[in-house]
Amino acid sequence: xxxxxxxxxxxxxxxxxxxxxxxxxxxxxxxxxxxxxxxxxxxxxxxxxxxxxxxxxxxxxxxxxxxxxxxxxxxxxxxxxxxxxxxxxxxxxxxxxxxxxxxxxxxxxxxxxxxxxxxxxxxxxxxxxxxxxxxxxxxxxxxxxxxxxxxxxxxxxxxxxxxxxxxxxxxxxxxxxxxxxxxxxxxxxxxxxxxxxxxxxxxxxxxxxxxxxxxxxxxxxxxxxxxxxxxxxxxxxxxxxxxxxxxxxxxxxxxxxxxxxxxxxxxxxxxxxxxxxxxxxxxxxxxxxxxxxxxxxxxxxxxxxxxxxxxxxxxxxxxxxxxxxxxxxxxxxxxxxxxxxxxxxxxxx
Amino acid sequence: xxxxxxxxxxxxxxxxxxxxxxxxxxxxxxxxxxxxxxxxxxxxxxxxxxxxxxxxxxxxxxxxxxxxxxxxxxxxxxxxxxxxxxxxxxxxxxxxxxxxxxxxxxxxxxxxxxxxxxxxxxxxxxxxxxxxxxxxxxxxxxxxxxxxxxxxxxxxxxxxxxxxxxxxxxxxxxxxxxxxxxxxxxxxxxxxxxxxxxxxxxxxxxxxxxxxxxxxxxxxxxxxxxxxxxxxxxxxxxxxxxxxxxxxxxxxxxxxxxxxxxxxxxxxxxxxxxxxxxxxxxxxxxxxxxxxxxxxxxxxxxxxxxxxxxxxxxxxxxxxxxxxxxxxxxxxxxxxxxxxxxxxxxxxx
Ligand SMILES: NC(=O)c1ccc[n+]([C@@H]2O[C@H](COP(=O)([O-])OP(=O)(O)OC[C@H]3O[C@@H](n4cnc5c(N)ncnc54)[C@H](OP(=O)(O)O)[C@@H]3O)[C@@H](O)[C@H]2O)c1
Ligand SMILES: NC(=O)c1ccc[n+]([C@@H]2O[C@H](COP(=O)([O-])OP(=O)(O)OC[C@H]3O[C@@H](n4cnc5c(N)ncnc54)[C@H](OP(=O)(O)O)[C@@H]3O)[C@@H](O)[C@H]2O)c1
Numbered sequence: 001x002x003x004x005x006x007x008x009x010x011x012x013x014x015x016x017x018x019x020x021x022x023x024x025x026x027x028x029x030x031x032x033x034x035x036x037x038x039x040x041x042x043x044x045x046x047x048x049x050x051x052x053x054x055x056x057x058x059x060x061x062x063x064x065x066x067x068x069x070x071x072x073x074x075x076x077x078x079x080x081x082x083x084x085x086x087x088x089x090x091x092x093x094x095x096x097x098x099x100x101x102x103x104x105x106x107x108x109x110x111x112x113x114x115x116x117x118x119x120x121x122x123x124x125x126x127x128x129x130x131x132x133x134x135x136x137x138x139x140x141x142x143x144x145x146x147x148x149x150x151x152x153x154x155x156x157x158x159x160x161x162x163x164x165x166x167x168x169x170x171x172x173x174x175x176x177x178x179x180x181x182x183x184x185x186x187x188x189x190x191x192x193x194x195x196x197x198x199x200x201x202x203x204x205x206x207x208x209x210x211x212x213x214x215x216x217x218x219x220x221x222x223x224x225x226x227x228x229x230x231x232x233x234x235x236x237x238x239x240x241x242x243x244x245x246x247x248x249x250x251x252x253x254x255x256x257x258x259x260x261x262x263x264x265x266x267x268x269x270x271x272x273x274x275x276x277x278x279x280x281x282x283x284x285x286x287x288x289x290x291x292x293x294x295x296x297x298x299x300x301x302x303x304x305x306x307x308x309x310x311x312x313x314x315x316x317x318x319x320x321x322x323x324x325x326x327x328x329x330x331x332x333x334x335x336x337x338x339x340x341x342x343x344x345x346x347x348x349x
Numbered sequence: 350x351x352x353x354x355x356x357x358x359x360x361x362x363x364x365x366x367x368x369x370x371x372x373x374x375x376x377x378x379x380x381x382x383x384x385x386x387x388x389x390x391x392x393x394x395x396x397x398x399x400x401x402x403x404x405x406x407x408x409x410x411x412x413x414x415x416x417x418x419x420x421x422x423x424x425x426x427x428x429x430x431x432x433x434x435x436x437x438x439x440x441x442x443x444x445x446x447x448x449x450x451x452x453x454x455x456x457x458x459x460x461x462x463x464x465x466x467x468x469x470x471x472x473x474x475x476x477x478x479x480x481x482x483x484x485x486x487x488x489x490x491x492x493x494x495x496x497x498x499x500x501x502x503x504x505x506x507x508x509x510x511x512x513x514x515x516x517x518x519x520x521x522x523x524x525x526x527x528x529x530x531x532x533x534x535x536x537x538x539x540x541x542x543x544x545x546x547x548x549x550x551x552x553x554x555x556x557x558x559x560x561x562x563x564x565x566x567x568x569x570x571x572x573x574x575x576x577x578x579x580x581x582x583x584x585x586x587x588x589x590x591x592x593x594x595x596x597x598x599x600x601x602x603x604x605x606x607x608x609x610x611x612x613x614x615x616x617x618x619x620x621x622x623x624x625x626x627x628x629x630x631x632x633x634x635x636x637x638x639x640x641x642x643x644x645x646x647x648x649x650x651x652x653x654x655x656x657x658x659x660x661x662x663x664x665x666x667x668x669x670x671x672x673x674x675x676x677x678x679x680x681x682x683x684x685x686x687x688x689x690x691x692x693x694x695x696x697x698x
Contacts, residue, residue: 265613284623
C-alpha cells in the first residue's frame with residue numbers, strides 16, 4: 001500500500017470554484033492482482049484547462065462535456081509512467097500522454113476503456129509540460145482551428161484574446177508565419193512584452209489598463225479569435241471591419257459568472273457588418289482532412305509531423321506555468337481563471 | 350403649382366420615433382422647365398421598412414445605411430407614374446418601381462442619378478403593394494437569403510421569427526416548398542392562424558402568450574432565421590440543436606432600444622454547440638450567381654423569372670397592410686415597429 005493523494009470534486013461552485021476541490025489521501029495497492037486489461041500508472045504531470053470549469057456543474061445541465069461527479073476524483077489530461085500492466089496497450093516503464101480521463105491522483109488504475117485516450121510518448125524528446133501544452137490540447141486547438149477555420153491570408157488583421165495562454169501563444173506564432181498582422185490582448189505588462197518580443201506579434205496591449213476599443217480602432221481587425229467572450233466580444237463587434245469573421249474558441253470571462261454573465265447588446269452589428277461566427281470543439285476537427293493542400297490524411301497527422309519538430313528546432317516558442325505538487329491544483333485552477341499565471345498551466349507531481 | 354404633402358425627418362428619436370416625422374405641405378411646379386435628365390413623378394405608393402429606423406440617427410454614427418437628414422424628406426422604395434420627362438429612362442405615363450431614394454411626397458423631381466433605382470413595371474400585372482412587398486425588398490430578401498444562405502434541406506427544422514411580416518411570409522412558403530419543418534413566431538393569434546392555415550407552416554405560436562423556449566424544445570431547431578434579435582435570440586441559443594445555424598437578417602426588437610438594448614448572456618452556446626452565424630445585406634446578394642444549379646446568371650434574374658409568376662398563379666400567398674394617405678406615414682411606422690399591423694406595410698397615396 002502507498003498513500004495516494006487525490007483531488008475530489010467537493011461542491012458545485014456558483015462563481016469562482018474556491019471550495020470546489022478537496023485533497024484527500026487514499027490508499028493505493030501497488031501489489032494488487034491485475035485483471036485482464038488493467039494497468040497501474042504513476043502520474044508525473046497533470047493538465048489544467050479552462051473547460052474543466054464547465055464540468056463543475058449541476059449534472060442535470062446538459063452541455064458539450066460531461067459533469068464531474070461529486071465525491072469522485074476530477075480528471076483531465078496528463079503524463080504517466082506505467083508501473084504494472086495486464087493490458088497490451090500499456091507497456092511497463094514507458095511514458096504515456098493522456099488526452100483526457102486521467103484522474104487527479106498520484107497513482108491510477110486504468111482498464112481497457114482508457115486505451116483510446118493514452119499515447120506512448122517515451123521517445124518524444126520533449127519535456128512533459130510541452131507535450132501537454134504546445135503538443136497537447138491547447139497547441140492542437142490552436143493549430144486545427146487556425147488551419148481549418150481561420151485560414152488566414154497574409155496581410156489580414158487578426159485580434160487574439162488571451163494571447164499568451166496555451167492556445168494564444170501557438171496561434172500568434174502560426175499567424176505570424178503566414179504573414180498575418182496580429183493584435184494581442186493580455187492581462188499584464190509582462191505578457192505584453194512576451195507577445196511582442198518572443199511571439200513576434202505586431203502589437204500587444206494590457207486590456208486591464210488600455211482601452212480595447214481604441215486599440216482595435218487603431219490597429220484594424222478582419223478576424224477575431226475569441227478565447228474570452230463577454231465585454232471584450234462586445235467591444236470587438238463595434239470595432240471589427242465589415243465582413244469580419246469571429247472564430248469562437250472559448251469565453252473564459254463568462255465561466256465563473258453564472259446568471260450574472262455580461263450581456264452583449266450590440267449583436268445587430270452581425271447584420272450591419274455582415275459578420276460570420278463559427279464555434280468549434282477541438283476533438284471534432286481531429287479526424288478532418290486538412291482544408292488546404294497537404295500530404296497528410298488528417299489535420300492531426302499533419303500536426304504531429306510538423307509541430308513537435310519545430311519546437312525542438314526552436315522555431316516555435318513554448319511558455320508553460322508549472323505548479324509543484326498535486327496539492328497546488330485548486331489554487332492553480334483559480335489562478336488560471338483569474339489570469340494569475342503565464343502560459344499553459346500544468347501540475348508537476 | 351400643386352400642393353405637395355411631404356414627410357420630413359424632424360427629430361432624432363431616442364426610442365420609439367413618435368415625434369420624428371412631420372408632414373408639411375409644399376408647393377410643386379408641375380409646369381417647370383425640365384433640365385436634361387430630369388423627370389416629374391407622381392407617387393402612387395410608398396414602402397415602409399424596418400431598416401428606416403436605423404436611418405433616423407445621429408449622422409456621426411456610421412453604419413450600413415446613410416442617415417436621414419434633419420429637415421429633409423425621408424426616402425425609401427415605392428411605385429410612381431411618370432408625368433413629364435426629359436430623361437430617356439423615364440417614359441411618360443409609365444409605371445416604375447423604385448427600390449430606394451424615392452422621397453416621401455406626392456410629387457417628386459428626379460435626375461439621372463435616380464435612374465439605377467427605378468425599374469419599369471407597367472406590364473407587371475400585379476398590384477402595387479405586391480410589387481413593393483413580395484416582389485420587392487422583403488420578398489427578395491427572403492428569396493436571396495433562403496437560396497444563398499439558408500440552403501435548407503427537406504426535413505430540417507427551421508425557426509422563423511416575425512414570420513408573418515414581409516420577409517417571414519415569403520420565407521415560410523419557400524421553406525415548405527422544399528420540405529423543411531417550419532416553426533413560426535408571431536405577435537398575435539390572428540397571425541398564428543394565418544401562418545398555419547395560409548402559409549402552411551407546421552406550427553406557429555404567439556410569442557407574447559406562449560413560452561418560446563418550450564415551443565423550441567418541443568419542435569426542435571436546426572436553423573434559426575432571425576428577424577428579431579434580443580431576448581428571442583437568447584432563448585434560441587439555449588434551445589437550438591448542436592451545429593445549429595443562425596441566419597442573421599435583422600433585430601427589430603432592438604431598433605428602438607438604444608443603450609437599453611437587451612444583453613445576450615449565453616453566447617458561450619456558440620462554442621458549446623458549435624453554432625455558426627451569418628449576417629447579410631440583401632443588395633449584396635443580388636449580383637451573386639445562384640449557389641445551387643440554376644440556368645440564371647444571378648439570383649435576381651432567377652427571382653424575377655419565377656416569383657412574380659408564382660404569385661399570379663396563386664402558388665404563393667401575399668399579405669400586405671395598406672395605409673391610406675401620406676399623412677398615415679408616422680403612425681404606420683410606429684405600428685410596424687410595434688407589430689401592430691399584419692403583413693408588408695405600404696402607404697397608398
Ligand atoms: N473550443 C475548444 O475546443 C477549446 C479547447 C480548448 C480551450 N478552449 C478555450 O480557449 C480559451 C483559452 O484556453 P487556453 O487553454 O489557452 O487557456 P489558458 O492558457 O489557461 O489561458 C487562459 C487565459 O485567459 C485569460 N483570462 C482569464 N480571465 C479573463 C477575463 N475575464 N478576461 C480576459 N482574459 C481572461 C488569462 O490571461 P490574461 O492574463 O491574458 O487575461 C488566462 O491566462 C478558453 O476560453 C478555453 O475554454 C476551447
Ligand atoms: N439584412 C437585410 O438586408 C434586411 C433587408 C430587409 C429587412 N431586414 C430585416 O428583417 C426583419 C423583418 O423585416 P420585414 O420587412 O419582414 O418587416 P415587417 O414586415 O415590417 O415585419 C416586422 C415585424 O416584426 C415583428 N416585431 C416587431 N417588434 C418585435 C419585437 N420586439 N419582438 C418580436 N417581433 C417583433 C412584428 O410582427 P409580430 O406581430 O409577429 O411581432 C412586425 O410586424 C427586420 O428586422 C428588418 O430590419 C433585413
